Amino acid sequence: MDALTPEMLIVLAILAGAVTLFVTEVVRIDVAAILIMVVVGVTGLIPTADVFAGFSSNAVISIIAVMILGSALDRVGAMQVVASWLLRVGGTTERRIMASSSAAVGGISAFMQNIGAAALFLPVIERIAERTNIPQSRLLMPMGFAAILGGTLTLVASGPLILLNDLLASSADNLGVDIEPYGLFAPTPIGLALLAAGIILFAVAGKWLLPATDGDRSSAEALPDISARYGLDGRLHAAIVPADSPLVNREVEEIERREPGVLIAAVALPGEDPCLAPRREQRMESGSVVGITGPEEDVDAFTDAHGLQRISPDDDPFARLVDPEQAGLVEVSVRPGSDAVGERVGDLRLRVRFGTALLAVHHRGQILTDGLREHRLGAGDVLVLFGPWERMRDVDADPSFVVISDHPTDPPRTEKR
Incomplete structure (x- = not known):
């Protein structure tokens, strides 16, 4: 066996340092990656001109672009809408939320690279975890595997199958035979079986397989x-003010003065957008939706005394606010x-x-x-x-x-x- 060359020893040392930085997180992972890239260039392992050549890769730029797109969609609230829809479909149980979110990611992965699909859905999983108090780790791992398995649904997101298709075409030309290349949806039946099996596995055995840490x-x-x-009740209870309610035409200040223990923290007038902290002179109208906060027993007594109709969380107009x-x-x-x-x-x-x-x-x-x-x-x-x-x-x-x-x-x- 030949002895290790100095270049080999340098590579092994850089690799050990990289693993140490990634595991210990002494510095941020992105900073560690850039440091390693610079060290490789400084030690002369590769030409200086090639140090940043990786940034010219279509894959790298695509992943960066998708993460920027996902962050932008999250900033404007689009991912909150997606998270709300998944919660309506999946309910509030961990198993149903896991299955619905994994199915959504798997479907998206059929038409884009799985890393990009996972990056796009990261904000969605964070929103769902916040609203349901489910550890993110128990939702992120099924999502990651669903993104991988979803890539087998079509040729679009499956790099190996795309490469195999090209090899088949070139081999057919070289051998002078007629070999029909795979169609776009040729792997779909197998991909569906794999994706369904993965979702079922996590839904059934996820209780024992998935970590419970939340990072x-x-x-x-x-x-x-x-x-x-x-000692405050942080919930906002939404209720409709019917036409025969005593609250109709009464101002917020008057209501709160006569009803100790409750606070009108939000109001949605008919045909208008909901608002937090309505003005004290705001009058209640028939069909208005009020957001009440206070102890549970006081809120129940208030809604019963004034004939208010409670609204389910799925129809709550104040959920986004x-x-x-x-x-x-x-x-x-x-x-x-x-x-x-x-x-x-x-x-x-x-x-x-x-x-x-x-x-x-x-x-x-x-x-x-x-x-x-x-x-x-x-x-x-x-x-x-x-x-x-x-x-x-x-x-x-x-x-x-x-x-x-x-x-x-x-x-x-x-x-x-």
């Missing part, structure tokens, strides 16, 4: 559990010496100025949830606000308040601007 959480999930800290990536809770402290000290909460018009709803106030060791409009703020009081993340910038900019809890600073944009 790093998203920015929205990593936020402090403010609702639990203040209260998505953790779009809105949530923040803690805001009253700055000592500011103009807000000594002012009534109702006079600050938080809904008009910031588009946020006040859920609770922490005042001198006590948590207040009733009669908040009449409460006079003191220095250091902490307000718990609910509203869109993008409106929290206005709160940050106000000299009277200091936002003391973390929140996403660059939320997805789902509306045309």
